[in-house]
Amino acid sequence: MVAHRPEPWWHPLRSDPGLAEGLNVWVHLLAIVLTLIVTVVLGFALGISATPVALLSVDLAAVFSALGLVLVFSVLFSWAGHLPGALVLNVALRRGRGGWLVAMAGGLVIGMVLSTLIGSGVGAIMGPFLALLHLVILRCLASLFRPAHSRIGNPEESDPV
Numbered sequence: 001m002v003a004h005r006p007e008p009w010w011h012p013l014r015s016d017p018g019l020a021e022g023l024n025v026w027v028h029l030l031a032i033v034l035t036l037i038v039t040v041v042l043g044f045a046l047g048i049s050a051t052p053v054a055l056l057s058v059d060l061a062a063v064f065s066a067l068g069l070v071l072v073f074s075v076l077f078s079w080a081g082h083l084p085g086a087l088v089l090n091v092a093l094r095r096g097r098g099g100w101l102v103a104m105a106g107g108l109v110i111g112m113v114l115s116t117l118i119g120s121g122v123g124a125i126m127g128p129f130l131a132l133l134h135l136v137i138l139r140c141l142a143s144l145f146r147p148a149h150s151r152i153g154n155p156e157e158s159d160p161v
Contacts, residue, residue: 015098019139022146023093028086031138035082036075038133043071070122077118078130081110085131089138098139100132107131 047068054061088106092098111127 011099012101013099014096015093015139017094017096019098019142019146020090020094022142022144023090023138024145027141027145028090028138031134031141032079032082032086034137034141035130035134036079038137039071039078039130040075043068043074046071070126074122074126074130077114077123078126081107081114081123081127081130082134084110085134086138089131089135093138093142098135100135103131103135104128107134 045068046064050061050064050068053064085103085106088110089098089103092102092106105128107127107130108124109127110131111123111125113123114127115121115123
């Protein structure tokens with residue numbers, strides 16, 4: 001029996017459908033919380049790094065500072081995009097269509113809808129990148145919580161040669 005080879009992590013459209021076995025509501029909520037935490041940490045890191053960057057370029061430091069502020073404060077609104085995003089990612093991963101391009105397209109659509117509601121284009125700009133971060137964290141958690149019997153390379157399932 002030939003073992004099914006999972007799709008590589010970097011594939012734009014497809015994913016290993018077996019990852020869906022490790023998904024439940026709690027894994028999705030944990031992925032959302034971790035995504036929000038990582039977003040804030042990245043925002044603070046960019047904001048803090050703006051000071052030493054200012055020694056090289058004041059304009060670049062201003063960009064770092066502004067992007068850091070956007071990331072830190074995006075958590076106030078991005079949770080509203082992560083909730084429907086979790087549903088989109090769940091369906092995509094269960095069908096084996098959880099690639100990075102699918103996540104970014106879903107993030108763009110959800111970000112555009114939220115942008116019209118909040119009256120700013122930031123949601124459409126940040127949505128694809130936050131959706132990609134959400135996907136990476138969700139796929140890591142799904143791999144971690146995946147049942148042992150469904151993992152590739154399980155010694156109990158291997159054929160004796």
